[in-house]
Each structure stands twice: as structure tokens, then as C-alpha cells.
Amino acid sequence: MVEVRAQRDLRDGRSPTSSGTTSKPLADDDVPAWWQRLGLPGLFDVHVHFLPPNIEAAVWRQFDHAGPKIGREWPIRYRGTQDERVERLRALGVRRFSALPYAHKPGVAAYLNDWAAAFAAEVPACLLSATFYPEPGVGEQVDRLVRDGVEVFKLHTQVGEFRLDDALLEPAWDRLEQSGTPIVLHVGSGPVGNEFTGPEHLGRLLARHPRLRVIVAHLGAPEYAAFLALAEEYDDTWLDTTMVFTDFFDDAGAFPDELLPRLAALGDKVLLGSDFPTIPYPYAHQLESLERLHDRHPSLDEAWLRRVCWHNAVRLFGEPPVT
Ligand SMILES: [Zn+2]
Numbered sequence: 001m002v003e004v005r006a007q008r009d010l011r012d013g014r015s016p017t018s019s020g021t022t023s024k025p026l027a028d029d030d031v032p033a034w035w036q037r038l039g040l041p042g043l044f045d046v047h048v049h050f051l052p053p054n055i056e057a058a059v060w061r062q063f064d065h066a067g068p069k070i071g072r073e074w075p076i077r078y079r080g081t082q083d084e085r086v087e088r089l090r091a092l093g094v095r096r097f098s099a100l101p102y103a104h105k106p107g108v109a110a111y112l113n114d115w116a117a118a119f120a121a122e123v124p125a126c127l128l129s130a131t132f133y134p135e136p137g138v139g140e141q142v143d144r145l146v147r148d149g150v151e152v153f154k155l156h157t158q159v160g161e162f163r164l165d166d167a168l169l170e171p172a173w174d175r176l177e178q179s180g181t182p183i184v185l186h187v188g189s190g191p192v193g194n195e196f197t198g199p200e201h202l203g204r205l206l207a208r209h210p211r212l213r214v215i216v217a218h219l220g221a222p223e224y225a226a227f228l229a230l231a232e233e234y235d236d237t238w239l240d241t242t243m244v245f246t247d248f249f250d251d252a253g254a255f256p257d258e259l260l261p262r263l264a265a266l267g268d269k270v271l272l273g274s275d276f277p278t279i280p281y282p283y284a285h286q287l288e289s290l291e292r293l294h295d296r297h298p299s300l301d302e303a304w305l306r307r308v309c310w311h312n313a314v315r316l317f318g319e320p321p322v323t
Pocket of ligand 1: 047049275
């Protein structure tokens with residue numbers, strides 16, 4: 001098992017199976033053929049990070065030193081320049097993706113959002129992404145962002161150390177319930193939980209704002225069952241696959257077999273997410289890990305993959321611009 005994993009880690013751009021002996025996307029070079037075989041026009045990845053270079057460098061240092069909110073060794077695979085990473089996504093066929101800045105303290109959201117707006121203006125494949133934080137004026141700020149056409153928000157309660165039902169956030173939730181703008185929420189307790197993570201936080205928010213269009217990052221790991229229950233209860237609670245089912249994640253707390261039928265039943269609300277570029281394995285491994293779910297449950301088949309990797313996100317965000 002150790003050898004198998006070491007071999008997999010050695011693989012990067014080159015595939016030992018690119019002669020066509022297998023249909024599994026074992027290496028990044030195989031990814032375009034993989035989605036073409038599914039009959040898709042490309043991939044739609046709702047969970048990608050691009051941050052201002054100085055902030056990005058600070059975040060990466062946390063990963064490099066296995067900081068307290070990371071909790072384990074986490075060698076970042078895609079360390080190129082931002083231009084190189086945009087090109088890498090293009091080469092993979094990721095036709096639409098997010099940037100997902102997130103504020104870790106008061107006073108930084110506006111800076112992150114200005115940067116993300118400039119980035120999206122330069123990179124048409126990127127969704128206009130923004131964040132906010134419980135601080136005075138957040139209601140007006142979110143209203144302005146919605147009117148400016150923000151397509152997706154991101155909040156990270158573990159890093160930001162705030163509660164989703166913080167009273168300061170109320171006007172922002174009211175506005176977002178009205179606009180229907182999707183919000184990617186990292187509120188599950190992986191990789192390291194704290195008092196601001198866990199399904200009860202989202203449960204309390206949705207009880208007050210049931211129409212919020214929420215995307216639960218990482219399928220809510222590790223509290224999968226409780227987050228799946230929220231997606232079952234609330235029409236506009238969605239889930240992203242980010243890092244779940246990969247070998248790396250399985251080491252820390254695998255998605256339980258008994259939940260797979262419920263994951264299949266939620267097939268219209270599950271979205272491809274990857275966490276590119278801060279992943280410790282090739283991008284292709286996320287797709288491979290989704291494809292091999294079929295071995296564990298028959299309904300997690302190619303039709304399910306087509307919905308997850310493209311159609312659900314198009315329903316949520318609209319058709320990508322022609323590029
Ligand atoms: Zn992320």
C-alpha cells in the first residue's frame with residue numbers, strides 16, 4: 001500500500017497508461033480525454049483558489065509548515081505563477097472556475113474583493129468571486145458586491161474564527177437570500193475543527209434563512225451525515241466534492257459507505273470542487289477518486305459524473321462565456 005501510494009505521488013504530467021489501456025484519469029495529461037469520453041464540453045470547478053500574491057504566499061507558508069489549522073504535512077502540488085496556473089486549468093479543460101478569496105480578520109475583505117474583481121476581469125473563465133466578514137458595514141458591502149455582479153462568495157469559519165449566526169452578518173444574509181448568489185462555506189470541522197466549525201452552525205443559519213444558496217465545501221467533512229441531511233432538507237443547500245474520496249483525504253476520515261446511496265440521491269446538488277492549486281496530488285486524482293465511486297455504489301455512474309463535473313454547476317451559475 002505504501003509503495004502504491006509512493007508511485008502515485010511520483011506521477012505528474014506523464015501517464016504510464018496514456019496508451020489507452022485504461023479509461024481512468026491517472027495523470028493530468030489524461031484529463032481532457034476523460035471528460036470528452038463522458039461527452040462533456042469541459043469541467044466546471046466551483047472550488048479553486050486565486051489570492052493576491054502576498055496573501056497567497058502567507059497561506060502557502062501555513063501549508064508548508066503544517067500550521068495549526070492545517071494539522072499535517074501538505075505539499076502543495078501546483079506552485080507555479082498565477083499565469084502558469086491559469087494555463088494549467090485551461091490545459092486540463094477546466095472551462096469555468098472560482099477564485100474564492102476568504103477573509104481571516106476584519107478589514108481585509110475589500111482588499112481581497114478588489115483584487116478578485118481585477119483577476120476575473122483579466123481571466124474570463126473565472127467566476128467573479130468575493131468574501132465578507134462579520135464587521136460593521138458588511139450589509140452595505142455585500143449589497144454593493146451583489147449589484148457589481150459577484151457570482152460566488154466564500155466564507156471560511158475555521159480560519160476566520162466567527163459564527164455564521166453572528167448578528168453583524170444578518171443584513172448580509174438577508175441580501176443574499178434575496179439575490180440567490182451562491183456562497184461556498186467551509187464550516188465542516190476538517191482538517192482541524194474549532195468552536196466555529198460543525199453542522200450545527202449551518203443548521204442555525206438555515207433555520208433563519210432557509211433560502212440561502214449555500215455550497216457546503218468538502219461535502220462537510222468530516223461531519224458528512226449531518227451536512228448531507230441539511231442538503232436533503234433545504235432546497236438550495238448544495239455540496240462540493242473538494243478533496244473528498246482522494247487517497248489523501250481517505251487517510252484522515254473516509255466518506256462512509258452507508259452514506260453513498262444518499263450521495264447518489266443528491267446527484268443534482270453535488271458540484272465538482274478541487275481546491276486547486278493547494279492540493280498534495282495531481283488534479284487528475286480528484287476526478288479518478290470520483291470515478292472509482294462506481295465500484296462502491298452502482299448509481300454513482302457516468303451520468304452522475306456528468307452532472308457533478310458540469311451540468312449542475314451550469315444550472316447554478318449559467319453557461320460559461322465562450323472563450
Ligand atoms: Zn478551499
